[in-house]
Amino acid sequence: SQQGEEDPQALSIQEGENATMNCSYKTSINNLQWYRQNSGRGLVHLILIRSNEREKHSGRLRVTLDTSKKSSSLLITASRAADTASYFCATDAAAGNKLTFGGGTRVLVKP
Amino acid sequence: DAGVTQSPTHLIKTRGQHVTLRCSPISGHKSVSWYQQVLGQGPQFIFQYYEKEERGRGNFPDRFSARQFPNYSSELNVNALLLGDSALYLCASSLGRSLYNEQFFGPGTRLTVL
Numbered sequence: 001s002q003q004g005e006e007d008p009q010a011l012s013i014q015e016g017e018n019a020t021m022n023c024s025y026k027t028s029i030n031n032l033q034w035y036r037q038n039s040g041r042g043l044v045h046l047i048l049i050r051s052n053e054r055e056k057h058s059g060r061l062r063v064t065l066d067t068s069k070k071s072s073s074l075l076i077t078a079s080r081a082a083d084t085a086s087y088f089c090a091t092d093a094a095a096g097n098k099l100t101f102g103g104g105t106r107v108l109v110k111p
Numbered sequence: 112d113a114g115v116t117q118s119p120t121h122l123i124k125t126r127g128q129h130v131t132l133r134c135s136p137i138s139g140h141k142s143v144s145w146y147q148q149v150l151g152q153g154p155q156f157i158f159q160y161y162e163k164e165e166r167g168r169g170n171f172p173d174r175f176s177a178r179q180f181p182n183y184s185s186e187l188n189v190n191a192l193l194l195g196d197s198a199l200y201l202c203a204s205s206l207g208r209s210l211y212n213e214q215f216f217g218p219g220t221r222l223t224v225l
Contacts, residue, residue, distance in 0.1 A: 033211075041218050042219055043201065043203075043214075045213045092210045097210055098210065099159075099214070101146075101153035103152055
């Protein structure tokens with residue numbers, strides 16, 4: 001079973017628009033990470049947010065974490081065609097050494 | 112520096128056969144993890160090895176096994192293949208023991224079971 005669930009499952013936007021996707025999880029975590037995957041190949045790490053952080057920025061990416069609601073959001077600002085990919089959240093449970101991925105959000109950025 | 116490498120890139124097997132997948136981590140990385148990604152889903156954690164010892168295991172049957180060698184490369188073995196084992200198998204490496212460090216993924220091995 002997958003701890004994290006992304007919403008929406010798919011997103012289609014125009015270049016230049018912002019893309020927002022959400023991740024919900026079930027158990028207490030140490031950290032939450034976001035990864036990008038292009039065309040079913042290897043994943044690329046985007047950003048990590050620790051359980052004691054509420055917001056983090058990296059370039060055009062903004063991640064928020066609400067541990068009381070067990071949810072996180074990823075915002076991509078001023079999207080580009082190259083941002084077309086699947087985005088996954090991954091959590092490491094506070095108990096046990098295991099990294100759990102959500103089902104992903106497929107983002108299509110139209111030029 | 113080379114990234115994580117995996118071999119083979121693609122593999123076709125028939126039900127009941129055995130398969131071995133290989134992974135070479137980034138130089139200096141001592142942790143290797145394996146994931147199974149079925150089409151349209153997120154990766155599912157199979158194993159983590161650190162310093163040649165198993166440090167984590169996901170909910171996979173005993174048909175799945177792995178090991179890590181003294182040079183930190185790793186093999187994933189799957190016995191008695193089933194159709195449902197068809198997936199992209201991803202390997203990731205990281206510096207530290209914990210999985211909450213950034214994971215560096217290889218391109219994957221696509222396994223098709225007929």
